[in-house]
Amino acid sequence: xxxxxxxxxxxxxxxxxxxxxxxxxxxxxxxxxxxxxxxxxxxxxxxxxxxxxxxxxxxxxxxxxxxxxxxxxxxxxxxxxxxxxxxxxxxxxxxxxxxxxxxxxxxxxxxxxxxxxxxxxxxxxxxxxxxxxxxxxxxxxxxxxxxxxxxxxxxxxxxxxxxxxxxxxxxxxxxxxxxxxxxxxxxxxxxxxxxxxxxxxxxxxxxxxxxxxxxxxxxxxxxxxxxxxxxxxxxxxxxxxxxxxxxxxxxxxxxxxxxxxxxxxxxxxxxxxxxxxxxxxxxxxxxxxxxxxxxxxxxxxxxxxxxxxxxxxxxxxxxxxxxxxxxxxxxxxxxxxxxxxxxxxxxxxxxxxxxxxxxxxxxxxxxxxxxxxxxxxxxxxxxxxxxxxxxxxxxxxxxxxxxxxxxxxx
Amino acid sequence: xxxxxxxxxxxxxxxxxxxxxxxxxxxxxxxxxxxxxxxxxxxxxxxxxxxxxxxxxxxxxxxxxxxxxxxxxxxxxxxxxxxxxxxxxxxxxxxxxxxxxxxxxxxxxxxxxxxxxxxxxxxxxxxxxxxxxxxxxxxxxxxxxxxxxxxxxxxxxxxxxxxxxxxxxxxxxxxxxxxxxxxxxxxxxxxxxxxxxxxxxxxxxxxxxxxxxxxxxxxxxxxxxxxxxxxxxxxxxxx
Numbered sequence: 001x002x003x004x005x006x007x008x009x010x011x012x013x014x015x016x017x018x019x020x021x022x023x024x025x026x027x028x029x030x031x032x033x034x035x036x037x038x039x040x041x042x043x044x045x046x047x048x049x050x051x052x053x054x055x056x057x058x059x060x061x062x063x064x065x066x067x068x069x070x071x072x073x074x075x076x077x078x079x080x081x082x083x084x085x086x087x088x089x090x091x092x093x094x095x096x097x098x099x100x101x102x103x104x105x106x107x108x109x110x111x112x113x114x115x116x117x118x119x120x121x122x123x124x125x126x127x128x129x130x131x132x133x134x135x136x137x138x139x140x141x142x143x144x145x146x147x148x149x150x151x152x153x154x155x156x157x158x159x160x161x162x163x164x165x166x167x168x169x170x171x172x173x174x175x176x177x178x179x180x181x182x183x184x185x186x187x188x189x190x191x192x193x194x195x196x197x198x199x200x201x202x203x204x205x206x207x208x209x210x211x212x213x214x215x216x217x218x219x220x221x222x223x224x225x226x227x228x229x230x231x232x233x234x235x236x237x238x239x240x241x242x243x244x245x246x247x248x249x250x251x252x253x254x255x256x257x258x259x260x261x262x263x264x265x266x267x268x269x270x271x272x273x274x275x276x277x278x279x280x281x282x283x284x285x286x287x288x289x290x291x292x293x294x295x296x297x298x299x300x301x302x303x304x305x306x307x308x309x310x311x312x313x314x315x316x317x318x319x320x321x322x323x324x325x326x327x328x329x330x331x332x333x334x335x336x337x338x339x340x341x342x343x344x345x346x347x348x349x350x351x352x353x354x355x356x357x358x359x360x361x362x363x364x365x366x367x368x369x370x371x372x373x374x375x376x377x378x379x380x381x382x383x384x385x386x387x388x389x390x391x392x393x394x395x396x397x398x399x400x401x402x403x404x405x406x407x408x409x410x
Numbered sequence: 411x412x413x414x415x416x417x418x419x420x421x422x423x424x425x426x427x428x429x430x431x432x433x434x435x436x437x438x439x440x441x442x443x444x445x446x447x448x449x450x451x452x453x454x455x456x457x458x459x460x461x462x463x464x465x466x467x468x469x470x471x472x473x474x475x476x477x478x479x480x481x482x483x484x485x486x487x488x489x490x491x492x493x494x495x496x497x498x499x500x501x502x503x504x505x506x507x508x509x510x511x512x513x514x515x516x517x518x519x520x521x522x523x524x525x526x527x528x529x530x531x532x533x534x535x536x537x538x539x540x541x542x543x544x545x546x547x548x549x550x551x552x553x554x555x556x557x558x559x560x561x562x563x564x565x566x567x568x569x570x571x572x573x574x575x576x577x578x579x580x581x582x583x584x585x586x587x588x589x590x591x592x593x594x595x596x597x598x599x600x601x602x603x604x605x606x607x608x609x610x611x612x613x614x615x616x617x618x619x620x621x622x623x624x625x626x627x628x629x630x631x632x633x634x635x636x637x638x639x640x641x642x643x644x645x646x647x648x649x
Contacts, residue, residue, distance in 0.1 A: 005521045012509055026468035073475035314505045314631055318566070319494020321487040407501070 006324075009135065010332040015306070021336065024300045027293020027373040027391075028386060032379040034286035036348025038279050039375030041355055048367055049338030051272045052262040058231045060132060061238050063089075063224040063245065063264050068260040079220035080258040085248050086224060095226065097233040102128030104208050107216050111157070111204050112177040113298030115164040116239055120204050124211025132225045135200065139171045148207045151214070157186035162200035178204070181214050208394040234263055251383040290382065293340070301333050301394035310400055313406025326399035333391020334384050341383025345376045412478070413573060413605055414440040414463060420474030421458055421628075432458040434628045436472070442573065445600040446607045447619035447636075455628040459608045464497055464576040466491045477573075494523045498567025500592075502579035504559040506566075508552035512543055515551055516565045523570050537565035541595070557588025564595050574605040581615055587628060593618045594642040618642060 008370050014021050051092035063371070081103075088094055089101045105124035110117055130134065130142045138159065139189075147154055157178060162171050162185075175182040183206060192200040212219055228237045245259055246252070312325055352369065359367040421433040431618065432455045440463075442445055450456040461467045462474070463479065474481050481489065493499075498519075500568065508513050514532040537646040538547045540560035546554065551562055560580060567575050580648060583591030597618060600606045608619060616622050624631040 002521075015511060130627065196466075311507060314501075314507070314520070315518070316490060317464075317493060317499050318519045319490050319570075321490045321522070323487070324522060392597065402467065403460045407466065408506070409460075 004388065006327050006331050007335070009328050010335050013308070013328070013332050014336060020300065024296055025293070025336055025340030025343070027289050027296050028337050028383055029293075029344045031286045031288075031290035031293055032107045032341045032344025032383055033348040034289065034344075034349065035379050035382065036345050036375040037352050038282040038357070039378060040349065040352035042279055043355060043374070044277055044352070044367055045275050046272070047370060049268065049275075053268055054227075055123060056132065056264050057227075058233060058264060060153065061226050061227045061228070061234060061261050063226065063241060063259060063261050064235065065220070065222065065259050067257060068262075076210045079218065080220040080249065081245075082219070083221070086221065086243055087228060088244050088248045089224065090242065091244075094247075095240040097228050097230075097237040099229045100128045100131070100227040102126045102132050102227065103221045103223070104129055104225070104389045105211050105216060106198075107211075109178055109204065109215055110151065111155075111161060111165065113174065116165045118161050118164050119160065120158070120202050121198055122211060122215060123198065123203050123205045124208035124216065125205045126208055128225070128227070129205070133198075133200070135189040135192070138188045138190045139170075140185070142187055143205070143207050144353060151209045152207055153181065153183045153210060153214075154186045154206065155183035156189060156205040157185060158189050158199075159191040160204040161204055164225045176204075178206075178215055206403060216350050220357050238263065244313050263352060271274040290386055291390075293388045294337075297333060297336055297387065298390040298394060301329065301336075301391055302397065304332075305329060305394050305398040308398075309401065309406045309409040312401050313403050313409065316403035317402070317407060322399040326395045326403075327332050329395035329398045330391045333395065334387035337383040337387030337391075338380065339381045344383070348379070411442055412439050413442045413444075413476065414438070415473075415475040415478075416463070417475075418559070419462065419469045419474060420643040421455075421462060421467070422470045430533065431628050433462065436630060438623070438630065438633075440574075440605060442602050442606050444607075445618075445620040446605075446620045448607065448609045448618035448625060449611060449613070449616045449622055450625035450631075454625045456609050456611075456625045458606065458628075459625060460576055460578055464499060464605060465493050482572055490522070492517055492572060494575045498570065498572040498575045499579045500563045500567050500575065500577040502582040504551075504556070504563050504583070506559055506562055508550065511548050511550055512554070512562050512565075513538055514516055514561055514568050519566060532571040534565075537569045538562075540568070541565045542563065555588070556584050557591060558647070560584060560588070560592050560638070564592065566583065568598045568599070569587040572604075574607060575599060577608040578607065579610055580608065581610070581612070589615070590642055597642060614640065629649070 016331060017277060019082070053180065063081065065080045084111065085103060086103045098111060103126055107122055108119065109122040113142040123129065125143060126148060127144050135142070140156070142156060144152060146152070146383055156164070157171065162260065165171070166174065168272075171185045174185050176185060177183070189200055189203070204217070208221070229236045233237055241261050242254070246257065249258060292330070315325060356367045386410070414437055416438040419433060419436040420431065423432055424429045428516070436459065448456045448459055448564045458467070462469050476492065481492070484492070507518070514530070514536055516537050517530050518532060535544070535547065538544055541564055543558060543561055546558065551559060553586070555563065575596065580592050580596070584592065593615065596606050596608065606619070608615070610616050617636060619636055620639055621635050623633045
């Protein structure tokens with residue numbers, strides 16, 4: 001008996017009760033949908049986060065105020081990082097592998113030009129932010145050390161801010177107002193889009209010293225980015241940074257630290273922990289629904305075997321071997337779950353795609369749709385395996401029926 | 411030459427320690443080319459005998475030989491092969507698969523016999539032609555009349571060119587006219603040298619055979635040649 005014949009028979013068997021067949025595989029469809037979403041959105045998120053972190057380069061470390069926590073809520077409110085820390089880090093004897101020290105602050109603000117107002121994120125930057133954040137200027141120039149020293153009233157606008165306030169006309173040299181103080185526009189950023197933390201198109205950049213004094217009204221620093229001479233130097237540099245700031249803060253026991261140092265690698269780990277939790281969660285839903293679906297399939301296959309007792313008897317009378325009957329019912333179960341798997345892959349892909357669109361529309365994040373190929377392969381594999389596992393018992397029951405008793409079955 | 415030989419064959423059913431003797435000590439020889447009718451009242455064991463002879467069931471004890479070979483130690487799959495290659499079956503309830511076409515139903519034994527396409531279709535078509543259903547070969551069998559269904563069953567029984575045809579009350583679900591057509595077929599097959607074994611409780615059907623074995627309470631009561639076989643010849647009805 002050829003496999004083609006078995007498959008044909010199985011399909012005829014399954015199409016006899018179309019609605020029943022469909023309802024039976026719903027559990028599998030839902031399970032495989034969940035698996036597809038997990039793998040597709042999971043790899044989308046991972047790709048997005050890794051891309052964002054790559055943006056910073058692998059040779060940087062962030063000094064963050066406050067003790068290490070998951071989301072640094074505490075750190076934004078902590079004023080432990082000061083100008084003296086920046087000076088200590090700038091001392092080559094303390095951190096020999098540091099190439100650049102980039103302190104910055106940030107917060108929300110309103111930029112006004114004539115009657116137009118624009119709610120934006122303010123970045124109080126150092127000259128090094130241009131390199132660290134990989135910013136390109138469409139026009140004008142970035143802030144320099146002199147601007148920082150003099151707390152100069154100069155501003156660089158994101159492309160979206162400029163567009164909104166000035167339209168097509170030239171903005172360089174114009175003055176915008178923040179908190180009743182005028183700032184001269186010295187540069188416009190190239191459009192860059194949403195990044196992990198900031199939308200650079202909607203940002204306004206002033207020297208961090210200016211931001212501290214005139215806009216935010218405090219004298220502490222929210223982040224210090226330290227760029228190492230090489231990626232290999234980062235681990236050693238992190239130790240140097242920790243020692244330097246501990247000395248600067250007169251801390252002897254590391255448990256008393258009022259700051260922490262994070263590398264993009266650490267951040268990636270934090271994010272992968274989050275995605276791992278989500279994966280486990282959705283994965284469990286998938287597993288439960290697949291097991292429930294599998295049991296449903298086994299149940300309906302047992303019903304089908306009983307209903308088709310006479311057919312089994314007849315096939316045996318005509319020369320079907322036990323293995324032929326086993327194969328027919330097993331293939332039926334596998335086609336059943338395989339079809340459920342394919343439907344699940346289709347609906348999972350669709351939902352993932354819709355998900356990325358929703359994230360883009362409402363989160364403003366360019367979340368790339370990731371091809372669910374690995375999820376599809378996994379889904380096909382899992383669903384056929386379920387068909388096999390839950391189909392083998394009913395198929396075995398069918399195969400060992402006696403031809404005579406089966407033919408007599410009413 | 412003896413096609414089927416049965417020695418001291420018995421079949422006992424056990425259900426909750428209660429023994430029912432369906433067949434007891436049957437001794438029987440069927441030669442090639444015979445047309446045998448097994449008759450008896452319902453519950454007499456005639457159907458059980460047919461099923462044991464057709465390798466659909468195993469005897470509880472005794473010997474069963476086909477073509478001189480004892481089948482006692484044969485596995486399920488070996489018996490399936492014997493049924494497939496040497497035997498054809500016609501049942502009272504037709505036992506066609508309603509969702510398959512006439513042609514596909516006839517092909518079934520060829521599928522299990524390992525005959526591939528296109529030979530499978532070729533042979534099956536020939537058999538469908540033989541029973542006069544070539545114009546309906548693509549019909550689903552659910553749409554056929556009872557007589558047509560039984561003709562499909564005959565085509566299916568013949569498709570593997572078996573030595574013996576077993577027919578269990580083949581006219582039982584048919585009107586008398588359709589029944590006669592089926593009996594005519596069986597007689598023609600027998601004329602061509604094929605062995606036919608039929609179970610019936612109707613004497614006019616039994617009279618169409620050449621030998622009648624009467625079964626009662628699981629035992630052979632009589633075994634006699636038919637004097638004056640009822641010959642059905644209705645040329646033109648078939649083909």
